[in-house]
Amino acid sequence: MEITVEDAGKGNNIQDFADSRYPEMAGKAIAARINDKLVDLTAALEEGRLELLTWEDERAREVYRHTASHIMAQAVMELFPGAKLGFGPAIADGFYYDFDLASSLSPEDLEAVEERMREITKRDLPIVREIWGRDDAIRFFKESGQDYKVELLADIEDAEVSIYRQGEFVDLCRGPHLTSTGRLRYFKLLNLAGAYWRGDEKRPMLQRIYGTAFYDQGELDAHIYMLSEAERRDHRRIGRELDLFSFHEEAGPGVVFYHPKGAVQREIIEGFLKEEHRKRGYDMVVTPHLFKGQLWHESGHLDYYAENMYTFEKDGVEYVVKPMNCPGHILIYRSQPRSYRDLPLKFFELGTVYRYERSGVLHGLLRVRGFTQDDAHVFCTEEQLEEQIRECLEFAFFSLRTFGFEDFEVFLSTRPEGSVGSEEQWDKATDALAKALEHLGINYQVDPGEGVFYGPKIDIKLRDAIGRLWQGPTVQADFNLPERFGITYTGADNQPHRPAMIHRVVLAGIERFYGILIEHYAGEFPMWLAPVQIILIPVADRHLPYARELEELFRAEGLRVEVDDDSQTVNMKIRKAQMQKVPLSVVVGDREVEAGTVSARDRSGHDIRGMDREQFLTAALRSVREKTLSIDWEA
RNA sequence: GCCGGUGUAGCUCAAUGGUAGAGCAAUCGCCUUGUAAGCGGUUGGUUGGAGGUUCGAUUCCUCUCACCGGCUCCA
Structure with a gap:
């Protein structure tokens, strides 16, 4: 939402201004841009162009997730006093923070950190931006043992730096951030990893915690579903x-x-x-x-x-x-x-x-x-x-x-x-x-x-x-x-x-x-790429000759076909074919043998019974030739 | 290469210092089956490898190999 501010007045901040003038935005704005500068909602109102950024805006997501990383850092500091902080940015779909800890973190620690984060969000601590002299900041972080922050400060040339404070937790940070810890809604810590300080393999190895955060439960769930999909599709497993x-x-x-x-x-x-x-x-x-x-x-x-x-x-x-x-x-x-x-x-x-x-x-x-x-x-x-x-x-x-x-x-x-x-x-x-x-x-x-x-x-x-x-x-x-x-x-x-x-x-x-x-295909390859394209399933042993006949016919046309001649139920053979992600299962029993037809089932479970075998062959071959994703039986 | 984790039957996983087990798979037999697991029998292990501690190690320690999550790298 974009607004032109004509009279900023004195001492007004963006949040108050937005709340009074645009109550429908209440709670929705995450950060703001004022005259093209990305700022906290608590920043002073200025005359000119004001944009209220909501979750839909990529920049707002970054702010939101960056705050999540700060809250995680606070949780870690509370649980592991003496932890040293490295970097803690927002990344695509989430955030991380790097820590230098005396002992290494375990997955159980991760749960504890997440639990503490929820508690911190409940405390609803205001997040306050402060401007400090650079030297004051160096002194402060040196005293609190934050060596990495001191190193970062040493590389900053400005005389003043911004500091964000939420409760007892103080971090050197450009910002912006959410206005309070309570505004972080749905999040989840995902995994632990090692990471070199400043990405340099000659520097110390820090412990990184990855997490993700969303504005509503549905999106978080969708993201977690995506992660599980990625696991399901893992080519090593499918291979x-x-x-x-x-x-x-x-x-x-x-x-x-x-x-x-x-x-x-x-x-x-x-x-x-x-x-x-x-x-x-x-x-x-x-x-x-x-x-x-x-x-x-x-x-x-x-x-x-x-x-x-x-x-x-x-x-x-x-x-x-x-x-x-x-x-x-x-x-x-x-x-x-x-x-x-x-x-x-x-x-x-x-x-x-x-x-x-x-x-x-x-x-x-x-x-x-x-x-x-x-x-x-x-x-x-x-x-x-x-x-x-x-x-x-x-x-x-x-x-x-x-x-x-x-x-x-x-x-x-x-x-x-x-x-x-x-x-x-x-x-x-x-x-x-x-x-x-x-x-x-x-x-x-x-x-x-x-x-x-x-x-x-x-x-x-x-x-x-x-x-x-x-x-x-x-x-x-x-x-x-x-x-x-x-x-x-x-x-x-x-x-x-x-x-x-x-x-x-x-x-x-x-x-x-x-x-x-x-x-990409989760192993469910289109016909032209499938290692086995058709599996022929005779209902009983007496249907085996017909299955062999079809096998020969299809193979002569260049199709990759197998006959499942196990002494097993049709159900079991179908199940095996499904699990092998074979595009087409063809069941042949008395009806098919008699009429010279086939009954074809695709991976989605749809089946057509008593199909003409030429029609079947034509459609299968067309899918291969035209490299189509699905098979069109009608054309 | 670095940090952390894991390694037990083909696969998924049990067994916390005292005789290594289950399900699935495999195999044999019965069943002759109509669209996602029919029934029964059998087999299967140098617990990744080497060394150590111990009366005794899957379990504890050291080294090593491989894999997993990252970092760094990727002509």
């Missing part, structure tokens, strides 16, 4: 339950074993990629897994990523297990003279690479040490660069949509510290990426300094079925590696020229994408 893949302690962490059903799905994904690359004029290449170290010195990767590369020595020569495909593709480019007429030259490889990832970061399929990228390198002239980037982007969006993703966020990452190449090269590359995005009308955000050492990049993040964002495709523009490797093409002027290079992946790491896909 085991559906027998898709496994990891083995004996083989080492971070390397994936695809079981038959997982391998089928991987083959589908790779088949899609090969076909789509071919359509778009890419040439498929295959490069080895082992190169001499020399090549990685030349590329610069050893300078930047030596820690993450698997290297070894044989016959006095250093070797590297490839962590990337680009040098290999460059060698192919360099294997013969290239003409401007050859460009753009597009090499595509399902390239399996190995990168040493620190043990603590491994996570199912989402973060592994060995993975396969749908990697391509486009060699082109500088003039072709932008158009080629555009094509890469369109290809990426097309592919993601095909797999069922609709919602994306796009980031342009610019030159990082310590990168290679000239300013001019970086400007040209960044410019080409930005122009490509603009020509396609894609909204994007700039991520300053987040580019790769040899060039800037575009990252596409995808949103899954329950709203989570995942890192997906990336497109990088590069003038540096061509220079390092000294690759050229002969121009129309008969002179050598330096090509530009695009590094890009579409689904990126296949393992990772597969993991995302499993979570």
